[in-house]
Amino acid sequence: MNRSQAKLTQGIDWPIVGLYLALVIIGIMSIFAAEYRGDDNIWQDILHPSKNYTRQLIWFGISLVLAAIIWLTDSKFFTATANLMYLGGLLLLLLVLGIGKDVKGSHSWLVVGGFQFQPAELTKLCTNLALAKYLSSQETDFTKLRSRLIAASLALIPAGIIILQDETGLALVYFSFFLVMYREGLPGVLLVIAFSGIVLVLSALLVDKTVLFIIFTVVTALVIYFSRREIKRKRSRLAIILGVYAFCALFVMFIVPFAFTKVLKDYQVRRIEVMLGKENDPKATYNTRQSMIAIGSGGFWGKGYLKGTQTRYDFVPEQSTDFIFCTVGEDFGFFGSVLFLAIYVALLFRIIFVAERQRSTFTRVYAYGVASIIFFHLAINISMTIGLAPVIGIPLPLVSYGGSSLMTFTMLVFILLRLDADRQMVLR
Numbered sequence: 001m002n003r004s005q006a007k008l009t010q011g012i013d014w015p016i017v018g019l020y021l022a023l024v025i026i027g028i029m030s031i032f033a034a035e036y037r038g039d040d041n042i043w044q045d046i047l048h049p050s051k052n053y054t055r056q057l058i059w060f061g062i063s064l065v066l067a068a069i070i071w072l073t074d075s076k077f078f079t080a081t082a083n084l085m086y087l088g089g090l091l092l093l094l095l096v097l098g099i100g101k102d103v104k105g106s107h108s109w110l111v112v113g114g115f116q117f118q119p120a121e122l123t124k125l126c127t128n129l130a131l132a133k134y135l136s137s138q139e140t141d142f143t144k145l146r147s148r149l150i151a152a153s154l155a156l157i158p159a160g161i162i163i164l165q166d167e168t169g170l171a172l173v174y175f176s177f178f179l180v181m182y183r184e185g186l187p188g189v190l191l192v193i194a195f196s197g198i199v200l201v202l203s204a205l206l207v208d209k210t211v212l213f214i215i216f217t218v219v220t221a222l223v224i225y226f227s228r229r230e231i232k233r234k235r236s237r238l239a240i241i242l243g244v245y246a247f248c249a250l251f252v253m254f255i256v257p258f259a260f261t262k263v264l265k266d267y268q269v270r271r272i273e274v275m276l277g278k279e280n281d282p283k284a285t286y287n288t289r290q291s292m293i294a295i296g297s298g299g300f301w302g303k304g305y306l307k308g309t310q311t312r313y314d315f316v317p318e319q320s321t322d323f324i325f326c327t328v329g330e331d332f333g334f335f336g337s338v339l340f341l342a343i344y345v346a347l348l349f350r351i352i353f354v355a356e357r358q359r360s361t362f363t364r365v366y367a368y369g370v371a372s373i374i375f376f377h378l379a380i381n382i383s384m385t386i387g388l389a390p391v392i393g394i395p396l397p398l399v400s401y402g403g404s405s406l407m408t409f410t411m412l413v414f415i416l417l418r419l420d421a422d423r424q425m426v427l428r
Helices: 003-008 014-035 052-071 076-080 082-099 119-135 145-164 168-183 188-206 209-226 228-233 236-263 266-275 282-297 324-356 361-385 403-421
Strands: 101-103 106-112 115-117
Touching: 014 052, 014 324, 014 403, 052 403, 076 082, 076 403, 082 106, 082 119, 082 145, 106 119, 115 119, 119 145, 119 168, 119 361, 119 403, 145 168, 168 188, 168 361, 188 209, 188 236, 209 228, 209 236, 228 236, 282 324, 282 361, 324 361, 324 403, 361 403
Parallel strands: none
Antiparallel strands: 101 106, 106 115
């Protein structure tokens, strides 16, 4: 390597680059395996434009061009344009509401010429940059409620617009930014409250409302009894206890039923009820059942590459996108699946390591945002394919077929690499 080449690649974190390339290559191989049929002429079809794996190769080439452009860009560009990018992302999301295209039940696609993409994917990147910009600002005091509400709004506003596009899965990913806020000082009690909210929702779905009301009343009475001395000293404690009691009762009696009848779609409600064992709808469970059959059929060592039958013969729907993990599980078995997930775990730990060595708050916040986004995608997608979460349509990072997803994750990773290369600078 000559001096000019050495200078060009100086500061790049090669472990992240290697893990990124490994996942993309596994993704292309898995998409090929999902589309491969026994009588196909591999060499004749390998670059056929109608094949998803060919399109993914093209998207990968475009992604590498974007990666090169990002690497040659000054790091200060990303701090200077973070807020502008965020506003641009919101405008794209609003544009989708007006002129977007319906694809597989979601109104979340824009079509420009023969090219279609999901702005909801790109806006994750914009939101991450804007959050990093805000939290690294000298004027931001994250110990103040106002600053926390502004930071939360940066994540929740695009999530709300995406929900209006019937793209609930991608909207959920925006809650990953609360993990970033927790790292930057958001009180742990808020995470406890969020977990309690999840418990309340599950209780409202699984337990009879009359029984729940009795449980809340008994628990509240016991808390008041055992806190009677503190209540005598400070009357406001009684108001807080009764307030929590009233909120829990209203939440399970009215808010949850309203959400399940007026906010969520019928098919989303059915999927959640099936997951919780309240309904046994063959149509609602078909995707998950076929997914679990495919993964289970791989056994410990797998059937071998291109030898899977469940995925090869189209038993698993969306096997190149949302259910791409089934191909890995069937072809390479439990052993291969563990190694595959280990690559993701290694990538996440490496990103966290990179985050913690930064002098700049901007880069640290951005890095934790990248790790949180990847973690949410990974956790929800894998849980979905093995029946632990309802099918909500969310891709596996860098592996699932899709140009919007691949380019977005490529930009997320390479902006991080660009910022990390200048880690001795303090970016704001």
